[in-house]
Amino acid sequence: MDPNLLKKLNIERAARRACAVVTDLSDGRDRLVKQAGSDVIQGPLGNAIQAALRSGKSSIFDTEGRRFFINAHVPALRIVVIGAVHISQALAQIAKAVDYTIDIVDPRTAFATPERFPGVDVYAQWPEDYLAAHPLDTYTALVAVSHDPKIDDAPLIEALYANCLYVGALGSRKTHSKRVERLAEAGILQEKISRISSPIGLDIAAASPAEIAVAIMAEIIQVLRLRDGA
Amino acid sequence: MDMLDPLIHAERWMLEGKEVVIATVVKTWGSAPRPVGSHLVICEDGTFEGSVSGGCVEGAVIEEASEVMKSGEPKMLEFGVADETAWRVGLSCGGRIEVYLERVG
DSSP: OOHHHHHHHHHHHHTTOOEEEEEETTTOOEEEEETTOSOOOOHHHHHHHHHHHHHOOOEEEEETTEEEEEEEEOOOOEEEEEOOSHHHHHHHHHHHHTTOEEEEEOSOTTTSOTTTSTTSEEEOSOHHHHHHHSOOOTTEEEEEOSOOHHHHHHHHHHHHHTTOSEEEEOOOHHHHHHHHHHHHHTTOOHHHHTTSBSSOSOSSOOOSHHHHHHHHHHHHHHHHHHHTTO | OOTTOHHHHHHHHHHTTOOEEEEEEEEEESSOSSOTTOEEEEETTSOEEEOSSSSSSHHHHHHHHHHHHHHOOOEEEEEETTSTTHHHHOOTTSOEEEEEEEEOO
């Protein structure tokens, strides 16, 4: 591997930008291809690279008598939870068990305490301030469970614009239809609003906060793995 | 990125002026413990980070890495239970993997 490539690769990964290392296995020459880069490769190899970047799946690709290895480096899933509530406490522990990064955000300092969320990053600030420092991306799942429109709505809108992998919001059908009205009034297109998963989580008839957290995590895993083409 | 990230270690060793070999799982058949794209990185001082299997073939990969470190020539290794070396370095899970070794620089 080219030393310069290794440096550039680590920069892209640290910045949570998808990229691929393409190695010609016949002579060992390699290059870095960024998802939104200007150095787009044309033809079947280029298409295979783009597919690998979308799915996050690495593989060998044979073309024109040459054998390439495409190593897709896509950012790990990050979960941002708006609302440091009971469900979030359970979700934080489940996220740790399945090895996903999780951030808890809630401006209510009585809720957002490190004692309530051991081993997890907790941000006792308004979502707008948190998001300014930690922008959302397509490899992030946003879970809004504060149950307060003042806290939930702004990050939900931002998640829809950032095309987050998953956008879920807690609430009954009645609560959600009111939310849909508010977002529509704010000028959000219906097709974007319909991406919000609500009632949140897979339908496993979850009742307790921990069960709802399981349903939410199951839904996030489903969306993530279906994106991978599993 | 955390201290378990092999490519971060590889870059650090490289910047310290050490020889580094990167081993990458490029193909798997059947049940393989680590997915395609996984890295094991080996430093000239014998340190290593990451994994290409559940620990079954790492020793053999590290051994081969010293040769790649000297020659600079990339190398493809294949491991599986069908190998005659199965009892030594085979994959107990019954899978088969192909590992690509290359020197940095």
